[in-house]
Structure formats: C-alpha cells, structure tokens
Amino acid sequence: MNLHGWIIYNGNLPGNKFLDFAQWIQAAATRKNSTTTIYKNNELLSYLGIGQLEVLRQDKNKLPDYVVFADKDIYLAKQLEYLGVPVFNSAEAIDISDDKIATYQRLAVKNLPIPRTIIAPKIFVSGQLDKTTVQLAMESLGFPMIIKESFGSFGEQVYLIYTEEELYKMVESLQGKAFMFQEFISSSYGNDLRLQVVGDEVVAAMKRSASDDFRANVTAGGTMTAYKPTQQEEKLAIAATQAIGADFAGIDLLFGPNNSPIVCEINSNAHIRNMFDCTNINVADYIIGYILNRLN
Template sequence: MEAWIIYEQEDAEKNKAYIDWCITEADSLQVELKLVYVHQVCFGIKNHQLFIEWNHSNSLPDFVIMRTINDLLSRQFEFMGVPVYNAASVASVANDKAKTHQLLAQHNIPMVDTLFLNRSSLIEHEFHEFPFVIKEVAGRGGKQVHKIESNQEVKDIIPQLNGEQFIVQSLAKSGKDVRVFVIGKQIIAAILRESNQDFRANHSLGGTARPYLLNQLEKNTVDKIVELFPFGMVGIDFIFDEDNRPLFNEIEDVVGSRTLSKHTDINIVRLYLEFIVSNLK
C-alpha cells in the first residue's frame, strides 16, 4: 500500500520529526508513506477529465494524509477515488470558525455568544460590552485572536487583521482550555492547557499542559460533535464558563500532538495509521 503525506514545504521543515515518525510507523504497517510538498502537485482538468500529477507521474496513492489546508486539492483526490484524511468535508468546516460554530449551534452544543462579521461590518459595528475577542475565521494556534477592551481598540486592531471574515465572541474563563484528541469516533485522550500570563492557553504561546480526565458531561458533548463528522484525526478544543462547564471553542483539523506526546505514552501516529488502514479494508 502506498500513501502520501502532504505538507507545505515550510511546515514540513518545522515538523520533520513528526513526519519521520509517521513514515516509520507506516512502514511497520506495510504502508510506503511518501512526503509530498503541495507545490510539487499539479492538478486540474485535462482532456475533459480531472487529473493529479506528482513529479510528472499520474500514479495515485491508496490514500492521502493532508497536513495542510487545501480544500480544493482534497476534493480533487476524493473525486478521483483517493480517500483523504481528514476528508474535505471535515476540513472545509473545521478550518472556518464561523462555519463550525454555525453547524454545532444547530445541535445544541454549548458555546459562548458569537457574532459573524466581515471586515466592513466589523468597522461599522458599535460594541457595548467589553472585553471580547476577535478571531479570524481561518486562524490557527491562537495567533489570530485579539482581546478587545474598547471600540477604539477595534479601530486600532483592524489594520493588523489579515482576513475578511471574523467571529466576535464574549470572553470565557481566561487562560484555560482542554484539547480532546479524537480518531474516528473514539476519544483518545485530553490535555488541559493553562496560562497565567495570557487569556489564550495555547501551549505554543507559553501555556502549560497536563493530561486531563474528561467528566461525563464533557464526554457526552464530544460524542455529540463526533457523530456530525467523518473524522480521521482532530483536536476538539473547549474553554470553560465561570461554573467550569465546557464550551465549544474550535476543531483543529491539522492537529499537532507535541503536548500529547510530551505528557503521555500514547502513540497517536500509530493509532491514526491503524485506523486508516482498517478503514480502507
């Protein structure tokens, strides 16, 4: 069996150890996993048919692990019969915070009050309750999240925003969240992330992390979300209200596993590849 793991080259260089880990685990499962850079893939329509080429070859893999956000490429593979993990249907929702909240709200998943605004609406909107946060809908890793204390701060932050679509949310309990790692329909583990220095608890932004045992309410909430998607592997993030009840925050499509690997003995890559191989049989 042959598979591709697809990255932007810059991201692949930062994640070499993870990629090597994936290739090693795949080899133990008799899967030849090849690293493919997005810029090396040529795809489109030729002679009225969809095509994909890599290194001037049109030979396609048995499956793809998509480690970049490229909905069009994911759909091209799927239309040509190649399974993609995560599926395009997952990526297209999970990588847009507005779409994710819109979908989950229909299924009564608890979350903070949220406004959907484009850039012009954000400029014109008069806010009355502070503080709140502005998030770019395609932001990742907490880096496109801004805490706002006044209408003047909104005006000041707008030139720094890259996107055109945003969500504006009331502030939950600061500096604490939980990431739940999910493969398929199964909860694998949860990691509590905390920060005393920032309202964001992201480990990459200096927060601490430790294993976390989900209570029954939290498990039930995750299970409700899991039933809505054909997940491969994702991280589902929750923040907390003042009574420590979970509030949905986001789904991480291209989820990293540094904190999980650092604080547990769980071989998440092995579990993921075993799930994929079993799913394809």
Template sequence: MHFLVLATGPQRDLTKAIQDAGHTYDLHDPRILYLYVSESENGYDALFNGLASLETPVRLKGKLYDAVIPRIGAGLEYGANIVTHLNENMSIFTTQTGAGLLTASNKLRTTMKLSSHGIRVPRTIGAYSPLHPDFLVKKVGGLPAVAKTLTGSQGRGVIILKDEEQTNTTLEAFWRAETPLKLQQYIEGGKRDIRAIVVGNEVVSAMERTGAKDFRANLSQGGSGRKIELTSDQKELCVRASQALGLDFSGVDIMIDEQGKAYAIECNGNAGTGIIKITGHNHFTDLVKFIEKKLGKESKDTKVESTEKAQIPLTALEEQALKKQLRDEKEMLLAENDYLRKQAEDQERRKKFPGLYKMLGM
C-alpha cells in the same frame, strides 16, 4: 497497506506510526502536485508530481494507495482541492474531507457549522465592517469579549477586548484594514482550555493547557500542558464537533466555564504534535489502526512487496527509511518558493498596517 501522506512539513511521528504498523508510505507536498481532470465520462482524472527537479511530471498511480492522510499547513486552499480530487474523483479514502479542512481553517465557518449541528459554542457575531461596536459587543454578552481573525493558529490573531476605548480602536483597525473578524463571548475558564485528539468516534488523548502570559492557553504562546482524562460528556462533545466538520481525525479545542458547561471553540484539521510529548502517546498509531479497521485490512496486507522487504535486515530497512525521509524533506524544501512569495506579500501588508499586526500579536 500503502499510504499517501500530503504534508507541508516533516511528519516524523506519523511516518513512524505507519512504519511501526508494517505499512509503507509516499510523502508529497500538495503544492507541487498537478491536478488533472479528464474530459472522459469514464473517469480518467489523475494526479501528477510536478517537482521542479523532474524533467517530466510523474503520474501518481491511485491504485497503489489504500488511504490518504492530509497534514496540510501552508497552501491549504489548493491542498484541500487535492484532497477532494483524491477522495471524490479518484475514489481513495481520505481521513479528512477537503471541505472539512477548509471549514476547520475558518474560525467563523467552524462556529456556524458546529451550531448547525446542535453543538454548544460561545455567542458569536461575524463582521466585515464593524461600524456598530455597542451593538456587536452587546450581542456577545458585553465586555470582556474576544476578537479573532477568521484564520490563524497557535493563538495568533486573537485579542481580548476589556474596555470601551480599546474595543473601539480595535474594531476600527479591523475595519480600516478590511479584515473580517469574529467577535465572541468571553468564557471565563481560568486561562485554561482543553485540546482533545479525535480519531473516528473516539477521543484518543487529551491535555489541559494553561496560559502563561495572558488568557491564550496555546503551547506556542508559552502555555503549559498536562495530560487529562475527559468525562464521557466532554468526549461526546469533541467527537460530535469533529464529525460535524467531516473530519475523521482532528484536534478539538473546548473550554469549561465556571458553571462546568463545556463549549466547543475550534476544530483543527492539522493539529500540532506538542500533545504527543505531553501525554506520552503518539495518536498517529490510533489513526493508522482506525484506517486498518475502516478499510478492513490487517497490518500485513500491503500493496508493496512485503515479502521482499521481510528478507532485508532491519538495519537496511532503517537505512531505507532514513533515505526516504531525507528525499521527502528535500522535496518539501524545493516547494518553498510559494511560501517565500507569500511571506513577501505578508511583509507588505505588515508595512501598510503595522498597528493592527502588533495588536494581533502576529
């Protein structure tokens, strides 16, 4: 099989799983791809590589790809369009839908979608202009409560509200910065939460994270993790959450309260790989197997000339893989202009609202 990996950063664990299974891949940063929609009723929509070093953009031939694996961080809004285009307009299987990735990136929309599918979530209220603090806090069960920006990962943009004064000043800061927020019931879980990796209808690995500095248990915030086995009910909750968002592959975060009730907190369309080191299991191998089964193809069935590759010594194959990885990483570096521009815009906002950014830990 031949995969198209859409990524905005190195993907060593994923590409290793693809190669170990005997498959091949192309890796492209979606931010440098041109999405073409034809006027033809017969469907001649296409995708072009718009890398700056190319004199003329090169068409990506859809028929060469068996499946698309998105690993999109920066530029998700446009990247999700690329995923939708490949899946719906070019009829290529994708492990995640563009709509699902966008929903997962928005914490309020995620909570709404999970609730609409009958999945237990903490009491939540969304606000653009939080001008009635008492009302908002009461709706989520009182203090303490958790305020979150609608986007953000690795524990950034999350604040615990402990008293009336802090709550009032925090909500006022959100209002003055015109930053919508999600106010949520505080779940007492002993500074612990659970990250589960879902592939298809199965939880393939899970870890329990414990916060070090505060209530946030994210590894990126200094938290620690340990491998755990979920109960059947917890596994079902994670799978249902992932499927509710249209994701065949995701990282689902859940919390267990003092009474043992499990709550779905978030679904991550681009889950970090720290869990691989903690559990000792590369979940991308499960993802590749899932795609093989989904498409009914064995590892030996690849659209690239596998018979020729079989005659190349292993050392040469390894050299080829390394060269390809270096080319891929160079391609991603050439696409960083957009990222740098967004960084400059973010710096301007930080200068304008320093107090809010400090409060959010961003």
C-alpha cells in the same frame, strides 16, 4: 492486504513542524505494515483539461490506496477525492475546520455549547463596518470581548478587547477579513483542554495553562499536563468532531461556568508531538489504525 498511502504536508511553510507530523504518521503506518510516501503539496499539481483529471508528479507512481492530508490545500485534497482516493480528513472537513465561522455554524446547528458569537458582515476588499453593527455587538456581548479572525492558527488572530476604543480600532484594522465578535469566557482565562479524537473515541487529552495570557496555546508559551477528561467532555469532543465530518481532530474545550465544557476550536490537523510529550500516547498509531480499519 498491504496498502500504500501518501502523506501530504505543506511545502511552503517555515520550520519542520508539519514534516514532523508527516513523519510520525509514516512511522505509525510502517508499524502497521503499510508503506507510505511523504509529499509536499507543491510536489503534486492538480491538472484539469477536457476529459482530463490528474495529479502531476515527478515520480509517476500510481495513485495511493489512501491519503493522510496534513495540510489545508483543499483544492488538492478535493482533486484526489475526485480521482477516487480516500482522503483523511476529507477536503470538506479540513475546509470547515480552517474556517472558524463555518465551524461555529456547524456546532450551533448541532446545538453544541459554544461562546455567544456575532459574525461580522462581509466587507469586500475595503470599507467601513457600520457603527450599528459594533454597537449591537457591544450591547449583546459586553466587555471584555473576543475578536477572532476566521482564519488563523496557534492562538494567533485572536484578540481580547477591553474598551470601545480598542474595539473600533481593531475592527478598523480587520477591513476585508472575515472575523467575529465573541463572548469572553472569563472562567477559562489562561486555561483550556485539548482532546484528541479519532473516530468515535477520545484517545488522549491534556490541560494547557498560561500564566500571563488569556490563550493557553503551547506554541504561545503555555504549559501542558496530562488530563483525564470527564464523560461530558469526551462526549462533547466526539460530537464536535462529527459535526464537521472529521475522522480525527484535536478539540479545544474551554471551562465554562461550573466547569461545563464549551467548544473553542476544532483542529483537523492537530499536531501530535506535544500530546505525546505530555501523555506518552502516540496519536499517530490510532489515526493509522483507524484509517486501515476503515479501508479493510
């Protein structure tokens, strides 16, 4: 049975990185004899009314057999799920992955290794974070310390703080935003691992390094080399993916003491071109293969 899928990416973001991901998925689907249509999320409008639940679109084509959702528009993803369309990753998995606090909570519940983390109390719109909170964070985590916003991509919205003065200034600047205080894993300064998980398998991995930044993100200037993960690293990456209910994900691991792996982040829509350039492994083929096997 030849299945037809939709591939949805964000139509409002600058650059072609997200379209590129969609095109890689589309090419992989074609190789598996599955036809696909690429849509921007703003070409599909969720419509609600009394007894009505639809996705409005210009072409009026029927709903697909599956969706690869390369976006964070969880309302649209959920609308498609309500209409009975299998969505990969699910709206819930994308939502948790996009929210780093929610991600760390899921990982902690599963007893998976993460940096020690203190969630900043919620401030609505504006207001002063109580000084006792900041003092407790300093006493518990020490310096240097990471301040990490709950929402952010490509290593942005992550700050390395060295002093009490810097800490108070940063906290002041983050009024109204969800963020956390986090232990700095000094043993992983400028280095991390990206393991790409599909289903219950690590299909590709690379090590990322930066010479002049505590973050190793390639987008921020880091370099990458192909990497053979240990059994412990693979097991952790798969467990982290399953902890948020994702079908596939890019798992970022830090090098903890004695090189023990620690989960840094989970990316439900990790870009796969860098992984291909580094390892010559096309993750899109694994993603489409996994989806079609699930559906058939």
